[in-house]
Amino acid sequence: MAFEPVIGLEVHAQLKTRTKIFCGCSTKFGAPPNTHVCPVCLGMPGVLPVLNQKVVEYAIRMALATNCRIAGESRFARKNYFYPDLPKGYQISQYEMPIAEHGHIHITLSDGAVRKIGITRIHMEEDAGKSSHDPSRAVSFVDYNRTGVPLLEIVSEPEMHSPEEAGAYLRRLRSLLRYLDISDGNMEEGSFRCDANISIREKGAAELGTRTELKNLNSFRFVEKALAYEIKRQIEMVKDGEKVVQETLLWDVNQNRSVSMRGKEEAHDYRYFPDPDLLPLVIEEEMVARIGKSLPELPDQKKERFVTHYGLPEYDADILTAGRDLAAYFECCARQVKNPKTASNWIMGELTALLNACGKTIDESPVSAEDLAKLIALMEDGVISGKIAKAVFSDMAETGKAPDEIVAEKGLVQVSDASAVEPVIDRIIAAHTAEVEKYRGGNTKLLGFFVGQVMKETGGKANPRLVNELLSKKLG
Numbered sequence: 001m002a003f004e005p006v007i008g009l010e011v012h013a014q015l016k017t018r019t020k021i022f023c024g025c026s027t028k029f030g031a032p033p034n035t036h037v038c039p040v041c042l043g044m045p046g047v048l049p050v051l052n053q054k055v056v057e058y059a060i061r062m063a064l065a066t067n068c069r070i071a072g073e074s075r076f077a078r079k080n081y082f083y084p085d086l087p088k089g090y091q092i093s094q095y096e097m098p099i100a101e102h103g104h105i106h107i108t109l110s111d112g113a114v115r116k117i118g119i120t121r122i123h124m125e126e127d128a129g130k131s132s133h134d135p136s137r138a139v140s141f142v143d144y145n146r147t148g149v150p151l152l153e154i155v156s157e158p159e160m161h162s163p164e165e166a167g168a169y170l171r172r173l174r175s176l177l178r179y180l181d182i183s184d185g186n187m188e189e190g191s192f193r194c195d196a197n198i199s200i201r202e203k204g205a206a207e208l209g210t211r212t213e214l215k216n217l218n219s220f221r222f223v224e225k226a227l228a229y230e231i232k233r234q235i236e237m238v239k240d241g242e243k244v245v246q247e248t249l250l251w252d253v254n255q256n257r258s259v260s261m262r263g264k265e266e267a268h269d270y271r272y273f274p275d276p277d278l279l280p281l282v283i284e285e286e287m288v289a290r291i292g293k294s295l296p297e298l299p300d301q302k303k304e305r306f307v308t309h310y311g312l313p314e315y316d317a318d319i320l321t322a323g324r325d326l327a328a329y330f331e332c333c334a335r336q337v338k339n340p341k342t343a344s345n346w347i348m349g350e351l352t353a354l355l356n357a358c359g360k361t362i363d364e365s366p367v368s369a370e371d372l373a374k375l376i377a378l379m380e381d382g383v384i385s386g387k388i389a390k391a392v393f394s395d396m397a398e399t400g401k402a403p404d405e406i407v408a409e410k411g412l413v414q415v416s417d418a419s420a421v422e423p424v425i426d427r428i429i430a431a432h433t434a435e436v437e438k439y440r441g442g443n444t445k446l447l448g449f450f451v452g453q454v455m456k457e458t459g460g461k462a463n464p465r466l467v468n469e470l471l472s473k474k475l476g
């Protein structure tokens with residue numbers, strides 16, 4: 001029996017507004033505990049929430065970017081539960097009438113396949129505070145700075161079928177949030193959180209199997225690992241004639257396994273009801289149109305433009321448009337060189353390797369787009385060879401100097417003058433009589449050997465095209 005995994009993801013993204021969703025307190029991260037609080041976000045009796053318009057705008061931005069239908073009227077609801085980090089005893093969220101539904105995004109897999117994943121709904125809600133426990137003492141702390149920080153909850157359809165698809169979906173959502181400049185999408189810092197729902201079913205079956213839910217996965221790698229583990233666990237259970245039980249699981253990063261947090265019986269009944277303190281939220285079409293016009297070019301469109309305008313392969317265009325800064329870096333480079341694909345190769349190859357090695361992001365790159373473009377132009381104009389260009393690039397990264405400066409300083413200009421290269425070739429031919437004989441006997445693969453020798457002798461500076469030409473002539 002063959003099984004198919006089915007995955008649906010719930011994402012909570014913290015929005016980058018200056019103030020909280022229902023009061024004027026700052027959302028700034030890292031302040032001393034309980035300094036960004038007021039009677040509203042502390043849940044004092046008799047206070048009234050006032051909706052932050054920026055939160056609504058940001059929600060609409062994301063709804064448009066994910067092709068959702070935006071509700072002309074939506075409602076806030078109270079989700080009731082008790083926890084020390086929730087001083088009101090309820091969280092203001094949206095339930096039956098969310099701001100947006102019925103959307104989709106496209107994801108690209110490592111083999112280049114593009115898949116459409118449905119977005120069930122997007123709604124706005126407030127974050128809770130943060131508890132911390134001191135294991136050495138019988139004491140707990142709570143910090144309410146985070147209560148009332150705005151969140152978007154983005155719920156997918158159960159339409160993903162592998163950990164890879166789930167990873168690609170999450171990366172694309174985060175990329176959209178960052179393109180829209182509405183969330184920093186930082187998973188490690190908790191501004192982008194994911195709960196993963198997972199079930200298996202017999203391949204081809206229409207009905208969904210019983211799901212488990214993995215909570216609080218705080219890196220893409222953990223999501224993929226946890227899902228892979230859970231798929232295997234569920235398949236083994238079913239094969240052994242057991243039934244998967246619906247439960248909430250936590251991923252144990254140290255033991256690489258999922259552990260039960262609570263079963264279905266312990267599931268909360270939140271007793272949602274419309275919040276009487278907040279009016280129904282009416283969104284005029286004109287507001288949606290205005291926000292629509294202000295959206296930046298999004299990854300899908302950018303990717304298409306990179307393919308048609310710069311002639312890049314889909315694969316390159318996909319990688320280069322994953323982030324706005326990376327895309328801008330490429331465009332800056334591509335505008336200044338003859339062949340944009342060369343710029344793409346350098347960015348995806350040398351530059352990415354450099355950034356990974358020094359743990360920097362593209363906007364902190366030690367080599368600017370202008371300088372990389374100059375380096376590529378030197379190569380395209382035949383001033384330096386590709387091999388020398390790589391050495392110059394390392395120098396640029398280390399010293400921050402411009403490529404032409406390094407080339408001049410180190411005397412790396414390519415030698416394209418036949419009268420300078422010929423004597424070297426003659427010397428090498430004279431020194432390798434055995435190889436010359438083999439070459440003339442039909443082993444033409446040896447040409448590479450001779451080219452290598454000449455390059456070595458000239459410190460990589462001889463123009464490779466010229467070397468090839470002269471060698472073929474002299475050996476032939």
Ligand code: ADP
Binds near residue numbers: 209
């Ligand atoms: P909640 O977790 O609050 O009960 P839902 O029932 O709406 O919310 O489901 C939440 C997520 O679980 C959605 O992303 C949905 O796609 C996914 N999901 C629901 N049923 C299954 C299932 N049988 N297998 C996998 N994912 C599922």
Ligand code: MG
Binds near residue numbers: 010195213
């Ligand atoms: Mg859930």
Ligand code: ZN
Binds near residue numbers: 023024025040
């Ligand atoms: Zn407040």
